[in-house]
Amino acid sequence: MERKIYYTLAIIASITAIVTSIVLVFLLHDFYSPMVGSIENIKFVFIGILPAIIGLLVFILLFLYIISFILTTKIIEPIKFTTQNIESILSGENVKVPEVYEELKPFIKTIELQKKEIEDYIERLKKAEKIRREFTANVSHELKTPLTSINGFAEMIETGMAKGEDAIKSAAIIRKEGNRLLELIDSIIKLSQLEDLNIGKEFASLDLYPIGETVLANLTPKAREKNVSLDLTGRRTVIEGNRRMIEDLLYNLVDNAIKYNKFGGKVSVNIYPNDNLGIIKVSDTGLGIPTEDQGRIFERFYRVDKSRSKKVGGTGLGLSIVKHIVEFHNGKIYLSSKEGEGTSIEVHLQK
Helix, strand or coil, X not given: CHHHHHHHHXXXXXXXXXXXXXXXXXXXXXXXXXXXXXXXXXXXXXXXXHHXXXXXXXXXXXXXXXXXXXXXXXXXXXXXXXXHHHHHHHCCXXXXXXXXXXXXXXHHHHHHHHHHHHHHHHHHHHHHHXXXXXXXXXXXXXXXXXXXXXXXXXXXXXXXXXXXXXXXXXXXXXXHHHHHHHHHHHHHHHHHHHHCCCCCCCCEEEEHHHHHHHHHHHHHHHHXXXXXXXXXXXXXXXXXXXXHHHHHHHHHHHHHHHHCCCCCCEEEEEEEEECCEEEEEEEECCXXXXXXXXXXXXXXXXXXXXXXXXXXCCCCCHHHHHHHHHHHCCCEEEEEEECCCEEEEEEEEEC
């Protein structure tokens, strides 16, 4: 870049000198021709002013050199410094900017911020890819297990290996595993919809308490199977939200509390307003969650006790759906659990 500037200035200086010389010759010719009247005299005059022309040319060159020096110092050098250190900046090294280049600090800061944004974006892509792979692997496993069971018992009935009572038991297992598959697929669809950024919010004013009453009424038969009592307390609590999602949130919380409760246990649901929040608190008297597992309980397909989850028909997606719904409503979710005593999940939703 410096060479280009120097070449340009040199060309400008040369052109300027030539033009100046030509102009001077014509001016002098017009001035002296009436008095002298011959070419020889004009040449003589030109030779006489040649030192002045050379002096003017030297002055022009010096002037242009000073300009080039200023340009180099004030413009080119900072750019050179930046380009030479750009690799260090991008690699995360701490580049010390000399005081003379103070004006470059905002530019370098911008590069560092853009670098951070790109790194964060790449990290999110890597995380999303990892989640996708894990999700695919988990779904494949979750689908394969009940399908294998269904296929095995169906084959026993088909070949006549299971007859009478055995055939009835085999059919019941097929039905149970089929329901498990339907529940898993339904949960995956709901989770996929929640993760779709283009989904419409369709928020409206909702009273949480009647929704809680409906959900508990729908889950009462399932609770009776385990002799689990359901208790709803609270009062009118109005928020802005998506009705279908809030119904799914409450259903998953209460259903989860029933599934992982002990026989003869209790599930308490408390719905009430608090300042600018609507609170939903679901507590159970189950076995509780170990401390080391509590940080991962809202992850997809994560189960504290896989064998127990399989036995009660858990998909490992219920609490993950709850978490996504809460985040969709810009709310917060809190978990409190003690092994052997039970679990309490509290959801805070904006009014």
